[in-house]
Amino acid sequence: LALTSNDLVVRILSYPLWKLIHRLAYVAAIALFIHRGFGTHDDMLGSTLALFAPLLLLEILRVLRQMYNFLAGLVHHMRAEHPAFEGVRKFRVTRKEAECDDITSFYLEPVDGRKLKPFKPGQFLTYELEIPGHPEPVVRCYSLSDAPHPKHYRASIKRVPAPKDKPEVPPGLGSNFFHDHVNVGDLLNVRAPSGSFHLNPRGKNPVVLIGSGIGLTPVLSMLKAMADLGSKREVWFFYGVRNKGEAAMQKEMEAAIARLPNGQLRICHSQPHKESVQGTDYHFNQRVTMDLLKEALPHNRYDFYFCGPGPMMQNLAEGFEAWGIPPARIHFEEFGPSTVKRRDATPGAAASATIFFKRSGKKLLWDGRQNSLLQFAESHGLKLRFGCRGGGCGTCKVRLLKGEILYPTPPGADPGPQYVLTCQGLPKGDLELDA
Numbered sequence: 001l002a003l004t005s006n007d008l009v010v011r012i013l014s015y016p017l018w019k020l021i022h023r024l025a026y027v028a029a030i031a032l033f034i035h036r037g038f039g040t041h042d043d044m045l046g047s048t049l050a051l052f053a054p055l056l057l058l059e060i061l062r063v064l065r066q067m068y069n070f071l072a073g074l075v076h077h078m079r080a081e082h083p084a085f086e087g088v089r090k091f092r093v094t095r096k097e098a099e100c101d102d103i104t105s106f107y108l109e110p111v112d113g114r115k116l117k118p119f120k121p122g123q124f125l126t127y128e129l130e131i132p133g134h135p136e137p138v139v140r141c142y143s144l145s146d147a148p149h150p151k152h153y154r155a156s157i158k159r160v161p162a163p164k165d166k167p168e169v170p171p172g173l174g175s176n177f178f179h180d181h182v183n184v185g186d187l188l189n190v191r192a193p194s195g196s197f198h199l200n201p202r203g204k205n206p207v208v209l210i211g212s213g214i215g216l217t218p219v220l221s222m223l224k225a226m227a228d229l230g231s232k233r234e235v236w237f238f239y240g241v242r243n244k245g246e247a248a249m250q251k252e253m254e255a256a257i258a259r260l261p262n263g264q265l266r267i268c269h270s271q272p273h274k275e276s277v278q279g280t281d282y283h284f285n286q287r288v289t290m291d292l293l294k295e296a297l298p299h300n301r302y303d304f305y306f307c308g309p310g311p312m313m314q315n316l317a318e319g320f321e322a323w324g325i326p327p328a329r330i331h332f333e334e335f336g337p338s339t340v341k342r343r344d345a346t347p348g349a350a351a352s353a354t355i356f357f358k359r360s361g362k363k364l365l366w367d368g369r370q371n372s373l374l375q376f377a378e379s380h381g382l383k384l385r386f387g388c389r390g391g392g393c394g395t396c397k398v399r400l401l402k403g404e405i406l407y408p409t410p411p412g413a414d415p416g417p418q419y420v421l422t423c424q425g426l427p428k429g430d431l432e433l434d435a
Helices: 007-012 015-038 042-081 173-181 213-228 250-258 290-296 310-322 373-379
Strands: 088-098 103-110 124-129 138-143 153-158 187-194 207-212 235-241 263-269 303-307 330-332 353-357 362-366 397-402 419-421 431-433
Touching: 015 042, 103 173, 124 153, 124 173, 138 153, 138 173, 138 213, 153 173, 153 213, 207 213, 213 235, 213 250, 213 303, 235 250, 235 290, 250 263, 290 310, 303 310, 310 330, 353 373
Parallel strands: 207 235, 207 303, 235 263, 303 330, 353 431
Antiparallel strands: 088 103, 088 187, 103 153, 124 138, 124 187, 353 362, 397 419, 397 431
């Protein structure tokens, strides 16, 4: 037991093998105690108890530590369940740091100087941006990219250019505003962290984190939060980009993995630079795919968290299902066009309905192929307001004039009575919306 109760042995052995040997050692210790204390001489029980007293003390301390971790995790969860603050709060930009060719990190501190409550790693901030030429605040959501900190938030934002195949489409309004016009000392209107894509850093289940492109940010927050707690759980972190020029915060990943006794990091470059060295700058010359995960992972008994471009998200969502992963262990974040198509119809949602957008004066036929009313409206050329596209910020809510809607999963934001979150809502039948 002493030989297997240290981090060095865990690093040398694979985690599943270490766990097996450690459990067998417990079985052997119990058998020895019974044999020596009760199976030889009647007067051996006292000396056997004395012999096993150090082990008993260590076990008591281990149980007490587990109880402490459980209670601490419960308190952390209860604190994080409530919004860090109500409404909008003023934050000052204290650092602006380029992470790679097109990603910049912004460090934000509250103007009032009060400590920040811990958020759930993986959540995002919602900004109300005052952009010249826009009469109303432009609402945008960007994931937090760091572990919870009492003094500041960090958001890492990718500059979104115009699509290569559609140069007439304007570049991302919010991301370009941040990159070009938000500087150190500026004040921003920020809503509290929110979003349902998050991880409990105190959990025990083995976990696989997958980020590609700017989808790195929420899973990096999860990784660093676990590292800060010295988590003993088995953690695999996969990061995919085209090349080193697009790789952001790799040193942070490496430092976090080094603090996790059961952590593994795998970097994928689909188009590596000639000067990049495989094994040092990256591990695999390919994208993150199901085939790679099946080859690299020793088993599939993980909780999977992933975020990135639409094609990768779709490949992984379908691949995990085919691999036999229960839906409760599959977690992903959708943003912008990165929408995972549901393979099965949501129970209770209409297969056919008429959706009347009253302000736009359009009556459209719903055929059940879209994932939400927002996506349905956009596919017909209607422009509705949205922020996170994940039901967390409430920006997309519109008044429901007639009909009933349902949500595949409960949204994080409460739209209020007679309103619907279009980014998540599905029709039960014919609808009339004030949009």
